[in-house]
Amino acid sequence: MKNSVLCYLEETAARLPDKVAFFDAEGEITFEQLRKSAVDIAFAIQEKVGGRRNPILTYIPKSVKNITAFMGILYSGNFYTPTEVRFPEEKVRSIVETLHPAAILVDTKSKEKLCGYEWTKDICLINVDEVAKSGRYEESHELAEKILDVDPVYTFFTSGSTGTPKGVIINNHNVIDYTDWAVKTFPINENTIMGNQSPFYFDISTQDIYTTLKTGATLGIIPPMYFAFPAKALQFINERKINFLYWVPSAFVSIANYDLLKSIPLNNVELIMFGGEVMPVKQLNYWKKYLPNLKTIANVYGPTEATVNCTYYIVDREFSDSEVLPLGKACENTGLLVLDEDNNIIDSSKVNELGELCVYGSSLSAGYWDDEEKTKEKYIDNPTNPYYKEKMYLTGDLVYYNERGELVFAGRKDFQIKHSGYRIELGEIESAAMGEQRVSVVCASYDKKEKQIVLFYQGDIEEEALKEYLLTIIPKYMVPTVYVSLKKFPYNDNGKIDRKKLENDYLS
Incomplete structure (x- = not known):
């Protein structure tokens, strides 16, 4: 029985020491190099932070360095909380004030930015670029053995629907149980090359990282900026022969809406997974059409509080553009x-x-x-x-x-409304609107002050034509009265449509 997620790294580093474990646009690291770098960081942390099970924040640009920082924190007997250098100062400060981290791991670039904030002057900062080589690599197994399966691996901060940060505590047992199930359920092995899209503070990355460590697969960290220019992301996938994609739906949707797969085919991709929000079937059907070697499609669902996912559905039939993919059934031990x-x-x-x-x-x-x-x-x-x-x-x-x-x-219960005496699910309106071929993205909302349903949409269709289409699909009382055509939708840090911003910007 495994007591720690570090058992995955220990075993795989012994079995496949020279195999590339993680890579980004700047470089790569093997399993054995990762183990040794993590041990160096662990002893650097132990020199400055007393005790165990302390929260330690990471403030490092998304790269291989994050992985070494996470593993180093775990080897030190503590747990990590990832943040993002692109976060506004107030968001980072809010997390720090809630978490009270024993230290913050930075690199040379991010340290300069963080030190510009007055409130960080009394916080212990550890620069991973300046960590000395400990030479104590034979002690890694001993460090891992001290960990209990109930000890935390990380705390992810999620604002949910309230906007107030909540730190979800996930322990070793949670991650091990989920990872073992994922590897048993999906074809992940040492020949798998995954393309990471999710930020490291979002739970999809948990599957990316720990299935890599367990199986000896390889994880490619696609630079976040490439998703602003999706053709670059596709070129990166092809150049690195990535064959497994587990992304939020908005990333798949963006590529489909730009019709990029027609000119940049992904011949290596064999499996796609999506979770975090609803995957529109219209864009899924586009991906199916242009992936010649696609073997597995999975729709997964789960709140951060359930580690990663609690349900899954492996697509086994055809769906029309206006249908909704099922969540399927429970994951093992759920x-x-x-x-x-x-x-x-x-x-x-x-x-x-x-x-x-x-x-x-x-x-x-x-x-x-x-x-x-x-x-x-x-x-x-x-x-x-x-x-x-x-x-x-x-x-x-x-x-x-x-x-x-x-x-x-x-x-969401938050998105269930009562309008004209009827109880209405806004998601049902969105699914109906996505059935119109000219619509590419939608979000339904409710203006409580004016008591009217509002539909935000992106697509080459006039408001009246969209309204007439919806009247043929859903009851009249569900058809929106206000339509807002957008050239581009706002998205939050996790890649989901930013409903709050839409409502703040457009509703009275």
């Missing part, structure tokens, strides 16, 4: 409950009946960092287990079972 407003269980025999999805099991986080009130609010006792306390997470996501017994995402 329990799912669908509860109605009165906390009654909705099972698969109750087709199309809406309820909130609740999650429990071995990948479930222990709660939020230093926030007992929010933890008690979102992690409740499983109402179906009267014999002992078993924590369950309320996702806030509305789902239903289809006639095949598959779970289907309907929307």
Whole structure:
């Protein structure tokens, strides 16, 4: 039984020491080089930070350096919280004030920027570019053995729908359980070359990093700026022979909307996965059309509180552009409950009946960092287990079972509205609008002050034509009354449509 995620690195470095583990546009690192660099960082941390299980922040541009920093922090007996040098100062400060990190790991460039903030003057900064070689590499196994499987690996800060940062604590057992399932379920092995798109503070990166360490695969870190010029991302994928993509849907959508695969084919890609938000079938069908060697497509879902994912669906049939992909079924060692407003269980025999999805099991986080009130609010006792306390997470996501017994995402509880006496899921409006061939991106919202449904959209179609199309697809009471055509949608740090910005900019 593994006590730590570092067991993956220890075993793979012994088995495949000279194989490239991670690369970016600037360089690469083998498994053995990673192990040794991480040990050097670990002893540098231990010199300056006393004790164990301390939070340590990373403030390093997205690169291979991040991986060595994460592993070094773990070898030191502590846990990491990634941030991003592109974050506004106030966001970094908010995380620091909540987390109270024992140290911040930086590189030479990011140190200069961070030192420009007055409030960092009393924080211990460790520059990974200046860490001395310890020569104590034979001690790595001993360092890893001291870790317990309940010790944290990382804390990811997520604002969710409230805007207030919440630190989700994920431990070794959570990551090991999820990683072992992912490798068993998807064809990830030492011949896999993954293309990382997600930021390291977003949970998709957990699968990217730890399946690489477990299997001896290789992870290519695609420079974030390339996604602003998607043709560059595709060229990088081809040059590096990347064959596995697990991205947020907006990254896939952007490439489809630019029609880039027609001129830059990805002949090496064999598997695509998406999660974090709804993947529009229209753009998925585009990817299917232009990937000649595609073997596996997976739609995955899960809140950060469930480590990475709690459901998965491997696409096994055709879908029309206006249909919604199912979430599928539970991941291994994961329990799912669908509860109605009165906390009654909705099972698969109750087709199309809406309820909130609740999650429990071995990948479930222990709660939020230093926030007992929010933890008690979102992690409740499983109402179906009267014999002992078993924590369950309320996702806030509305789902239903289809006639095949598959779970289907309907929307957020936050996005469920009451309009003209009807209860409406904004996600259903969005799915209907995406069925129109000329529409490429949509987001439905509700103007509470004016009591009207608003549809933001991108596409070569007039408002009246889109409205007439929707009248043929959904009931009249669901059809938006206001339409806002956008040349470009705003996206948040995780690559999802920034609904708050749209509402702040366009709604009264």
